[in-house]
Amino acid sequence: MSKTKIAIIGCGAIGNTHADAYKQDERVEIAYAVDLIAERAQSFVTKYGATKAITDAAAAFADPSVTAVNICLPNDQHAPMTLAALKAGKHVMCEKPIALSLEEAAAMQAEAKKQKKQLAIGVVNRYNTYVNMAKDIIASGGLGKVYHASFSFKSFRSIPGLGGWFTTKKNSGGGVMIDWGIHFLDLALYALGLPEPVSVSGVAHSELARNMKDYAYTSMWAGPPKYEGVYDVEEFVSGVIRTKGPSINFEGAWAHNIDKPSMYLDFIGTKAGLRLEYRKGFTMYGSENGNLFEKTPRAKEINDFHAEMRAFIDSCGDGKPNRAHIDNVIISQKVIDAFYRSAAEGREAVV
Ligand SMILES: NC(=O)c1ccc[n+]([C@@H]2O[C@H](COP(=O)([O-])OP(=O)(O)OC[C@H]3O[C@@H](n4cnc5c(N)ncnc54)[C@H](O)[C@@H]3O)[C@@H](O)[C@H]2O)c1
Numbered sequence: 001m002s003k004t005k006i007a008i009i010g011c012g013a014i015g016n017t018h019a020d021a022y023k024q025d026e027r028v029e030i031a032y033a034v035d036l037i038a039e040r041a042q043s044f045v046t047k048y049g050a051t052k053a054i055t056d057a058a059a060a061f062a063d064p065s066v067t068a069v070n071i072c073l074p075n076d077q078h079a080p081m082t083l084a085a086l087k088a089g090k091h092v093m094c095e096k097p098i099a100l101s102l103e104e105a106a107a108m109q110a111e112a113k114k115q116k117k118q119l120a121i122g123v124v125n126r127y128n129t130y131v132n133m134a135k136d137i138i139a140s141g142g143l144g145k146v147y148h149a150s151f152s153f154k155s156f157r158s159i160p161g162l163g164g165w166f167t168t169k170k171n172s173g174g175g176v177m178i179d180w181g182i183h184f185l186d187l188a189l190y191a192l193g194l195p196e197p198v199s200v201s202g203v204a205h206s207e208l209a210r211n212m213k214d215y216a217y218t219s220m221w222a223g224p225p226k227y228e229g230v231y232d233v234e235e236f237v238s239g240v241i242r243t244k245g246p247s248i249n250f251e252g253a254w255a256h257n258i259d260k261p262s263m264y265l266d267f268i269g270t271k272a273g274l275r276l277e278y279r280k281g282f283t284m285y286g287s288e289n290g291n292l293f294e295k296t297p298r299a300k301e302i303n304d305f306h307a308e309m310r311a312f313i314d315s316c317g318d319g320k321p322n323r324a325h326i327d328n329v330i331i332s333q334k335v336i337d338a339f340y341r342s343a344a345e346g347r348e349a350v351v
Contacts (some may be wrong), residue, residue: 004313007032007060008050009081010072011040013222014095014122018070019048021309028313029081032060061088062145068118068316069097074165075172079104082119082256086111091310092315095122097182098326105112109326115224118315120324123332125187127297127307130281134274135191136269143269146246149192149264151184153252153278159209160254160338161222163229167209176254177204178336184278185241186332187256188248188265189274194328195245197335197351203237204343208255211234239339246274 004027008019011033022028033044034057041053061084062067069085071078071094079099086090092112098105098121112119138146150248153176160179165171172178189195209215225232235255241248263278272286283296308324315322315328334351342349 001027002026003029004316005031005066006067006068006070007034007057007066008044008058008070008072009034009057010095011035011044011124013073015040015070015072016046016047017305018093019050020074021303021305022070023048024306025261025310025313028088028309030175030252031063031066031141034060038130043114057084059344061085061090064089067290068088068093068312076100076170077233079108083111084107086115086119089115089117089230091312093120093122093312093324096186097173097336098329102333103331105326105330105333106138109330112326113220116310116320118321119326120312120315120322121326121329122308123183123186123190123280123324123329124304124308125288126190127304127311128279129302129304130276131187131191133240133297133299134276134282135193137274138191138227138267138269139193142242142272142284143267143286146192146267146269148246149188149248149266150268151188151248151250153180153184153250154256154258154260156207156253156259156261157217157255158219158221159217159231160216160220160233161226162209162212162215162217163226163231164221164222166222167233167259168230169232171193172233174216174340175204175206175235177202177234177237177339180254181250181339182332182336184250184265185335189335190323191265191267191329192243192246194331195243197338198242198244199348199350200239200241200335200338200342201348202339202342204234204329204340205236206232206234207236208257215255218334234343237339239342239345241335242255268274340347
């Protein structure tokens, strides 16, 4: 059987995770590892068995034997690189967030439709076993009527790569909301069965690293700090989302002055409530026959990144959009756009 040849563009942090997942899939050949930094691309040859290491994606796009492209680049390159790959006739898996704006995301969606190619987004939580168990419980009425959901994605002092692309708005599109918040928001909407969003009222604060050299931290992924760089994004957010189904509220921080990290989602129903610890398990709380109960199921865990990549390769083969297809995910970008509009204008924004 001939293998599906793919190109991975961006051999940084998440590029490694994707390459590792593809390495486990016997149907796939990583035909090209592409990174502007030649050593990073080259490292994929030894680590993951990539066939070629190159620094310009154009050569991979021009190779007709390449079926699919995996985009693991800074956020501002998601739209241009996805459009170029689709126009070259490739299926695309693009990391989250879809793009810097809804306008860009809609252009990507339209191009995928025009080219009749798959366009999947890196919403890895949709492949998490516990998330899908929780989703099934909600859908089958196990919590009764779910009238509210709430999520928290707060860390003490972990702004990523201070001064680098993560904290430079023109490259990232925003701070903690577009980086971490998008994962939690997408997970909540997915688990709730994609209720139609109506409006968002949000606030975004950028306080702790205004003077970058004064910012003290406990950890810095994507570091070290580049003090000559830019910090013009938010590190703290809060908001309320109205939908045609449950109401949703959230609070998130890359950094804030409370050293109590909290990463969870609550789903509140009339019969029971469910707390999902992010990327971990969940507990249900409720009452039955006059007695209170607490249940913590244990799942046979699967690696969600492996499942995500396998599903992408399946969809390239059978042409069927999967749960990560842009048509199913663009809802999250709509809410993110409304959130940033609301925060900038200081009032509720219609989705
Ligand atoms: N799904 C997840 O859990 C998850 C986790 C981390 C990051 N991400 C997303 O993945 C994307 C990449 O994040 P990261 O942390 O891996 O970033 P990173 O900075 O570690 O890696 C990006 C890489 O892209 C390379 N690059 C930049 N422009 C290029 C170009 N034009 N051609 C080729 N290579 C180029 C850089 O040299 C770098 O090696 C972001 O959009 C981020 O939001 C998702």
